[in-house]
Amino acid sequence: MLARPLKDCVRIHSTSGTTGKRVVAFYTQNDIDMWEDCCARAIVAAGGSDEDVVQVCYGYGLFTGGSGLHGGSHKVGCLTLPMSSGNTKRQIQFMMDLKSTILCCTPSYAAYLDETLYDMGYTTNDIKLKAGIFGAEPWTEEMRHSIEKSLGIKAYDIYGLTESSGPGVAFECCEQNGMHINEDNFIPEIIDPDTGEVLPEGQEGELVFTSITKEAFPLIRYRTRDLCVLTRGKCSCGRTLIKMCKPKGRSDDMMIIRGVNVFPSQIETVLIEKGYTPNYQILVDRVNNVDTLDINVETPEGTQDYEIPAKEHSLAKSIKHMLGITPKIHLVPQKSITRSEGKAVRVIDKRKLHD
Secondary structure, three states, rough: OOOHHHHOOOEEEEEOOOOOOOEEEEEEEHHHHHHHHHHHHHHHOOOOOOOOOOOOOOOOOOHHHHHHHHHHHHHOOOOOEEOOOHHHHEEEEHHHHHHOOEEEEHHHHHHHHHHHHHHHHOOOOOOOOOOOEEOOOOOHHHHHHHHHHHHHEEEEEEEEOOOOOEEEEEEEEEEEEOEEOOOOOEEEEEEOOOOOOOOOOOOOEEEEEEEOEEEEEOOOOOOEEEEEEEEEEEEEHHHHHEOOOOOOOOOOOEEEEEEEEHHHHHOOOOOOOOOOOOOOEEEEEEEOOOOOOEEEEEOOOOHHHHHHHHHHHHHHHHHHHHHOOOOEEEOOOOOOOOOOOOOOOOEEEHHHHHH
């Protein structure tokens, strides 16, 4: 799937393969320059300048996250720390020694960095972070507020996909209420995911992109599977680019459990509202032809053993109110759920093993 001779291409990246076979995307030098410009805009929109130190904890290699923000940071003129993901204690040490001011990673890894910071005996007084640019996985407003409070920063969303370039297709500004789409490079549409009908501005549907400046891999009306809303209104930041809301889920991330549409973000919203950490795992299975929904959640600090049954019952009731179905809640010991250094694995659907 190349629109230019292979000799004109200087790099490839690849999707994670979460929805099927990996997609390999090719880039000319102009494609990379455009992509890095988009990421630079995201850094500036988050308050970045050539005075900042940007710590990039997205994965490098085939994944687009690290390379995109790395290049964008260079374009702005920031001191760039190409940390990649993992080795979390070393991340904290570099963050303190080099006085990082902007953190780029997945939101789940930001939460893990915060947890590790305190486990190492430090607090936000020991770091200089002012902003975070988080993406590559779904996250809720509740998780944003939790990260902002715990790390003492402003948390900005960034959106992208390998098929269109990578992160930087859209980014949040100071308003933090939607992401500006770089319309000089990407034409967005919203369609009905079932019929393909183009929907008017303000209606929720599946996001579709056409790349108008890509050379090697220009896709026309590419279906992202992300569900969101487009709006065009005056923004206090002064940008006139159309905005997309934070994706409300993916049309292929949606689980149908006992006939009910369920998105993991709905469960995360309830957990954080009730004071739980965003460390959880959803287990879906089918027993005697009936779907089961189990959710493992780490027990809040200070909880006594005799309190656990009541907390499990209360949380199950709250999630039922959100979803319409009752899950089985299991409060498990703190730090017993594997932490993510990349994209968090939130759902284990065992029903697929039965097909």
